Amino acid sequence: MILITGAGGMIGSHLIERLSCNEKKENVIASYYKPTIDMKEIEGKATFVETDVRYFQNVYTLVEQYKPQVIYHLAAQSFPGVSWEKPQETLETNVIGTANLFEAIKLLRTKESYDPTVVVACSSAAYGYVSEEEVPISEDHAMLPLHPYGVSKVAQDLLTHQYWATFGIKGIRVRIFNTTGPRKIGDVCADLTFRAIQIEKGYIPPALRVGNMENRRAILDVRDLVSALILLAKKGAPGEVYNASAQRVYAVYEIVEIIKKKLGLPFEVTVDPALFRLKDEPIIFGDSSKLASATGWKPEYDLATTVRDMLQYWREKL
Known part of the structure; x- marks a missing residue:
């Protein structure tokens, strides 16, 4: 069983389409809230559940019901400009939403054996200002974001690491650089x-x-990002972070x-x-050599x- 949060976004929709080629519809659970895409375009390709990740009980009910073995956590307020207008909503969705997901997993693990892999869509926005001499940025670069969205992604990133370090929940962080494709808006x-x-x-x-x-x-095609996410779910190391950037x-x-x-x-x-x-x-440009080395990934x-x-x-x- 696979769960995709944020299925009403551009990346989530393409991930659903890719997985629907290899998985039964009932094995792909897709949660969404306030979609940014036309949901009719992915209708019938997954089991859809409306879920506001800002509320713990919503997330726990979803995880408890389906017990997904792989979770792609994409749910987010993902626009830097909007984050200046709605910083509270951005932080609640991106930070509290991520904490709710890990707390739901943690609670379910107290009741039964449950050990999912969680691929978390973090962001290059965590790095902030980078000089010409520093690119391409590697994963050990300092995180000094320039807007509330970037701040929320730093917190999401570190929460994922902390739940692995403290509770052994297998979170894998993907710092996604500029990614675009059909259905994208706002870039x-x-x-x-x-x-x-x-x-x-x-x-x-x-x-x-x-x-x-x-x-x-450095602008990555969404189809190449989807390949990276799927490869990391299979081959990524829990607790680690990987840049995903065009070259x-x-x-x-x-x-x-x-x-x-x-x-x-x-x-x-x-x-x-x-x-x-x-x-x-x-300039935004990441070094994806760690991702490539771990998974064999290469943009096409x-x-x-x-x-x-x-x-x-x-x-x-x-």
């Missing part, structure tokens, strides 16, 4: 590909609004050029100061392929 690739298709369809004038053009990101860095202006090439339409590019974040890392999708598939997704949705 640079999602925003730009969405606006590009709006231009293609004539819904908005042919001017692509962008934020900071110089920021650079090439792109500036925003390079992403715009990829979109132009894929779309084949002329349009202007305008910088909109309103799209700049309050605090933002100039380049950014041009990811952008192509995102453009097609928005084309069909609009």
Whole structure:
């Protein structure tokens, strides 16, 4: 039995699709709350249970009923910008939600034999500001986040380690770097590909609004991340932490050029100061060699392929 929390998010939806190819629907339990995706797109591919992880009894009931042997803990408020507007909700979901999951496992273990593997979706946002000379970042880099979301991910990360060190609950931490793909919202690739298709369809004038053009990101395809999560559930070491990052860095202006090439339409590019974040890392790029060494993982999708598939997704949705 497999449990995915946060199944109503982009990563969770792709994980469900991958697992549904190999597992029976009734063996994949997918909890969700306030989905950010269209749930109809994954309808019938798992057993869905609405669960607000901020409340312990909800989480305990879920774990007690299904007793999953593998748990992918993806449930989160995952937008840095929103975390400035809703810091309390971000901390409750990401930190208390994680504590609730481990406490549910801990309580069930007092009643019966239960020893699941828990793969926890942590974040590169935990690292915060990193200079050009420090990238790619390794797992032993200091964690000095720039926003409440990053703070919540540090706490989630350390809770996972602590429940392993103290209670022997097999938590595996994955510090996920920028990841995108179809169904993603709220990141640079999602925003730009969405606006590009709006231009293609004539819904908005042919001017692509962008934020900071110089920021650079190593952007991982969600399908490669799903492969990493599944491999870590099988081969990752409990208590350990692994970076999951793409292996090439792109500036925003390079992403715009990829979109132009894929779309084949002329349009202007305008910088909109309103799209700049309050605090933002100039470069985000992780060293994934530990993950690769432990599991044999290697990214298969380049950014041009990811952008192509995102453009097609928005084309069909609009």
